[in-house]
Amino acid sequence: MKILLDKISFDIETYIRNGGYLAIKKAFSMKPAEIIEEVKTSNLRGRGGAGFPTGLKWSFIPADKKNKYLVCNSDESEPGTFKDRELINKNPHSLLEGMIIAAYAIGANEGYIYIRGEFAKEARILEKAIYEAKKKWFLGENILKSGFSFNIKVVRGAGAYICGEETALLESIEGKKGQPRLKPPFPAIVGLYGGPTVINNVETLATVPWIILNGGKAYSAIGKGKSSGTKLFSVSGPVKKPGVYEIELGTPFKDFFENQLGGMKEGERLKAVIPGGSSVPVLTAEEAMKVTLDYESLQSAGTMLGSGGMIIIPERQCMVEALWILARFYHHESCGQCTPCREGTGWIEGILKRILQGKGKREDLNNAKEIAQNMMGKTICPLADALAMPVISYINKFEKEFVYHLEGKCPLCQK
Amino acid sequence: MSFMPKIKIDGKEYIAKENETILQCAQRNGIYIPRYCYHPSLSIAGNCRMCLVEIEKMPKLQTACSTIVAEGMNVFTSSEKVKKARKDVLEFLLKNHPIDCPICDQAGECYLQDYYMDYGLRKSRVSLNEKVRRGKRRQLGDYLILDNERCILCTRCVRFCEEVTKTSELFVANRGDHSFIDIKPETSLNNPYSLNIADICPVGAFTSADFRFRQRVWFLKTTESICLGCATGCRIKVQHNDNTVYRILPLPNEETNTWLCDFGRMTYKEMYSEDRLNHITIESQEFGLDLDKVFDYIKEVKPQEIAVFLSPNLSIEDNIALYYFASNVLKTENIFIPSLPERKIEDGILKNSDPYPNSTGIEIIANKLKLKKDEKTSEKFALVISSLEIAKTYARDSKGIFFSLTKSDMNGAIVPMKSYFENEGTFVNWQKYARKTTVSVVNEKAFSVFDVMKRLAVLFGSNSFFSSLKDIEKFISSNGIDKEFK
Known part of the structure; x- marks a missing residue:
């Protein structure tokens, strides 16, 4: 079952031939509240990583307020995640159509797509798609004579990972330094330029047209249990066929790994899997083979579905090095606002670097874990947790490799 | 409800x-x-x-x-x-902190030290070479020195400049543990309230260039007083040790002030200026502290040729002493108040358009005692008694008795006056709040106006002058002057 990457449409003519922009016509015949109900029924959950129910998020927007905004979060920067880029490349109009419906549902007349600065090509694709949609009267004033007006602006980021956090993203659109805002108030009440704002991921919004056309019930029937629908997974690592896959939620990892990814490349052995982007706890090969790819199963395995950025780690990869690379990333990207994250990310990176270089001390392992634990849940945004979780899970699950580095030579990285 | x-x-x-x-x-x-x-x-x-x-x-x-x-x-x-x-x-806050308390001027009033004793007490797990180094000792304005290594990035300073002074000189540069407080290019941190930043900085990052290294804070004693820098009359804490004032801090209160301006904080410096007067000068001749010489200087002048100007620089008590001396000892009717500037908060924060601390007070006195205003053009007087500042306007050509903190080339008897850090007195601010200054330090080489008037009254042979400040207080309340105060 494919929804998002079923039919690839690079331009608007193809998209329309493939049945595109029918959903907005249906949506305009519905009341906004009915659309929100339909999305609630579908059980669609945010595909950016947190998995918050989309319909519920929309319902928080006060109906009587003006100056509402819809923002699409395309600041896809989590290491290992590249699904939104693929979606924008192959089906840009599904995002625009989803945005028009969402904006109509919440009563927003202005929309923003905040796109990662490095996605220059994708930004141009979106600009072109917006231009095409405007020419066909799908965007702009009085869309298809519905009385509803909606415009979309593309804003390019400047390279900060933290701007993918929704309130830092709003700050960035407003021209300020990208730093998460203190909540409450939540963006649904005080968001972009002080107006009520919904922020959704690319994949979430691109799913909406299908839900409107086929009904929320049909969508909720796909998948497994509370994890409805399909999900994009961007798979990297030495598997035979890395890339972006759309699969039904609830698919066993083993099936996905063996049948779609084709297993490991010749001479490689699976050691570990990061199932949902670099910030989620790692699974050992053994653990991975037992999980199904959905919110609940991964949670009970102690990790998260996250953004679906799946990183396959082979046996030859030194986990100390892998963790240090992650720590370096989060250290570099910490905005520096909250004390535990600002000081903790750098501290951990320093310790890991020391261990990696063979200069570590016995107590460093426990210290690193304790520092990670002390950072968790104490900051405005989850960036601190995003490093803390991998640190704890890597050290717990692959302690042996850390000890190699403490005791002398690591057989894996030869450092 | x-x-x-x-x-x-x-x-x-x-x-x-x-x-x-x-x-x-x-x-x-x-x-x-x-x-x-x-x-x-x-x-x-x-x-x-x-x-x-x-x-x-x-x-x-x-x-x-x-x-x-x-x-x-x-x-x-x-x-x-x-x-x-x-x-x-x-522990996170101290991770990259230099722990240079022995050479840090914040020591003793540092929230890192205080909270460490209350909640921390953990042995350091960080070695010195693991710490992120940042810039030290950067002068950002006339009064402020920034040590970025000690900074905990609480952004109080940034928010102060954005929200209170609305001058926005500061910002957080860079990210993560390389963040540091920086000043916008081509600007300096010289807004009129800059020293409040040293106060609100909870650690030793911002310290006062005026105060640092002059005294360890635990030696300081504090007296509560009021600032006489303008008609706003902010409440202050005067911090001193060994009979020397070292700094002035705001004493936050709901009526007037949370902050204190840099000008007000520096008012104590006049006491220690090189020009501080410590002897009586008459016509450029020095006479020690002998008030008899002042008497000799004025005793020949006919009372109707003497004018007394109440002064907005002097306390209610000193002004009443001036008034009483003029009316009961000299028996002159020439008692005036100068024309006084309009009073309002000029900058939306604290600074008053009236530079005098007691204009409202002498207006109330003038009103109750039916005194005339501003007579400089209509009459000429042989001798004028007032504070030096007022005399500069009203007695340019006449001689007189002028009370002053510092030396002056005015023609007359210049009497060394105690500052109101050395003397007690009531001042009425622009909102009519009457507040008292407190003696923080002692000065025996200067007089209060009341001392001088009392001595002169004796020399004039009068026995009806006030014998103590208590008498003045009685006079104030029996004339209903204090009824006007808040």
Whole structure:
């Protein structure tokens, strides 16, 4: 079952031939509240990583307020995640159509797509798609004579990972330094330029047209249990066929790994899997083979579905090095606002670097874990947790490799 | 009526105010929650994470500074979980701190030191070469020195410049643990309130260039007084040791001031200027502290040729002494008040358009005692008695008795006057709040105006002059002057 990457449409003519922009016509015949109900029924959950129910998020927007905004979060920067880029490349109009419906549902007349600065090509694709949609009267004033007006602006980021956090993203659109805002108030009440704002991921919004056309019930029937629908997974690592896959939620990892990814490349052995982007706890090969790819199963395995950025780690990869690379990333990207994250990310990176270089001390392992634990849940945004979780899970699950580095030579990285 | 939520803090029930934060409610009820970034007069930043508290039914600890109270909330401010969080946050704060307390001027009034003793007490797990180095000793303005290594990035200074002075000189440059407080290019930190930044900085990052290294703070004694820099009359703390004033700090209060301007803070310097007068000068001749010489100087002048100008630089008591001396000893009717500037807050913060501290006070006196205003053009007087500043306007060509802190080339008897750090007196600010200065330091080489008038009265052979400040107070209340005060 494919929804998002079923039919690839690079331009608007193809998209329309493939049945595109029918959903907005249906949506305009519905009341906004009915659309929100339909999305609630579908059980669609945010595909950016947190998995918050989309319909519920929309319902928080006060109906009587003006100056509402819809923002699409395309600041896809989590290491290992590249699904939104693929979606924008192959089906840009599904995002625009989803945005028009969402904006109509919440009563927003202005929309923003905040796109990662490095996605220059994708930004141009979106600009072109917006231009095409405007020419066909799908965007702009009085869309298809519905009385509803909606415009979309593309804003390019400047390279900060933290701007993918929704309130830092709003700050960035407003021209300020990208730093998460203190909540409450939540963006649904005080968001972009002080107006009520919904922020959704690319994949979430691109799913909406299908839900409107086929009904929320049909969508909720796909998948497994509370994890409805399909999900994009961007798979990297030495598997035979890395890339972006759309699969039904609830698919066993083993099936996905063996049948779609084709297993490991010749001479490689699976050691570990990061199932949902670099910030989620790692699974050992053994653990991975037992999980199904959905919110609940991964949670009970102690990790998260996250953004679906799946990183396959082979046996030859030194986990100390892998963790240090992650720590370096989060250290570099910490905005520096909250004390535990600002000081903790750098501290951990320093310790890991020391261990990696063979200069570590016995107590460093426990210290690193304790520092990670002390950072968790104490900051405005989850960036601190995003490093803390991998640190704890890597050290717990692959302690042996850390000890190699403490005791002398690591057989894996030869450092 | 507004809704008053009932909440529990550490097991005790309190009635909170609507929309108040946990920190505010706790503080009102005597429960102190440690904080760095929170400041009652600035916006909430919520970044230091020191004020984390436990709230029943919430899985994560919450910042007390930003969480609004809600009916039935059950808050714990010193559970094991909270204590551990404070200890952890402190450890993070000290991770890249240079711990250079022995050479840091903040020592003794540093919140890192204080909280470390209260909540930290953990042996360091960081070696010196692991610390991030930042810039030290950077002069950002006439009065401020920034040591970025000691900074904990609470952003109080940034918010102060954005929200209070609205000059926005400062910002946080860079990210993560390489963040540092920086000043915008081509600017300097010289707004008229800059020294408040040294006060609100909870650590040794911003220190006062005027005060640093002159005295360890634990030696300082504090007296509460008022600032005489303008008609606003801010309440202040005067900090001194060994009979020397070292700095002036604001004494926050609801009526007048949270802050204090740099000008007001520097008013104490006049006491220590090279020109400080410590002897009587008559026609450029020095006469020690012998008031008889002043008497000799004026005794020949006919009383109707003497004019007394009450002075907005002097206290109510000193002005009453002047008035009483003129009317009962000299028996002259030439008692005036000068024309006084309009009084209003000029910059929306504290600075008053009237530079005198007691204009309102002498207006009240003039009104009650039916004194005339501003006679400089209509009459000429052989001799004028007043403070030096007023005399400069009204007695340019006449001789006189002028009270002054510093030397002057005015033609007349210049009498060394005690400053109001050395003397007590009531001043009435522009809102009519009457407040007293306090003696912080002692000066025996100067007089109060009352001392001089008292001595001259004796020399004139009068026995009806006030014998003490108590008599002046009686005079003030029997004439209904203090009824006008707030």
